[in-house]
Amino acid sequence: MAIALSASGAKVALVARDVQRLEAVRDSIRAAGGIAEVFSGDVTNEADVAAIAAGVSEKFGHPQVLINNAGINIRKNLVDFTLDEFRSVLDASLISTFLMCRAFVPGMKGTGYGRILNMTSIMSHISLPGRTAYSSAKTSLLGLTRALSQELALDGITVNGISPGPFGTEMNYPVMQNPEANALFLASLPVGRWGEVKEIGALACYLCSEYSGFITGTDILIDGGWTAK
Helix, strand or coil, rough: CCCHHHHHEEEEEEEECCCHHHHHHHHHHHHCCCCEEECCCCCCHHHHHHHHHHHHHHHCCCCCCEEECCCCCCCHHHHHHCCHHHHHCHHHHHCCCHHHHHHHHHCCCCCCCCEEEEECCCHHCCCCCCCCCHHHHHHHHHHHHHHHHHHHHHHHCCCCCCCCCCCCEEEEHHCCCCCHHHHHHHHHCCCCEEEHHHHHHHHHHHHCCCCHHHCCCCCECCCEEEEEH
C-alpha cells in the first residue's frame, strides 16, 4: 500500500517497530522517485503514538491519509489463551487503531479531505476454530470503523475497512508452508489462489482518492470469493 500510494504521488510516512525493514521500504520508494520517511514506534503504546504523530506532522504537516495496518494473530483454542496473549491480539489491531486515529484525526479536520483505512479481515465476517482472539479484534475494529465514519462524515473524512482473505504475507507463511493447511485454504477459494499484495495496494489507492468520497462506513472484502459461498 505504501509503495502504491507513493507511485500515485503521496508522500509516505512509514511507521513500525522494525526500523531496518522500514528503511528497506523507504529506500525502494525513494529509488522509484517517491518521498518517504521512517518513524519508529510501537503503535499500541500511547507515548510512542504521540511521538510518532508529532514527528510526522513536523516532517509532512497534517496527513490526509491514515492506514491502520498493525496486527498479530495467535492461533489456539480459547481455553488455552493466557490473558496477556488475548489482550496482545486485541491491542495490535484495535487499540493501535484507536490511538492512531485519536492522534491524527484532529489534524485532518478542517482540511475538507481525509481518508482512514482500517485493515479488518474476513475474520470480522466469518471465522474458524482457533481464531477467537483474532476474530474478536477484527470484528471490534469493524465496529470502530462504522462508528467513526459517522463522527467524521461532515468533515469530509471517510473511514473504511479492507477485509483481505488469504494473502501471501508473513502472517500467513505458517499456513502456506503447511501442505495440508495450504490445500485446505485453496480449496475454500473460488479463484483457486492466494491473493497478491499489489491487489490491496490498488484498492487502497482508490479508497484514498477523491473518487471514493461517497464510500464511508463500509468494509471492502477482497477475498477471492471466499465469503460469497
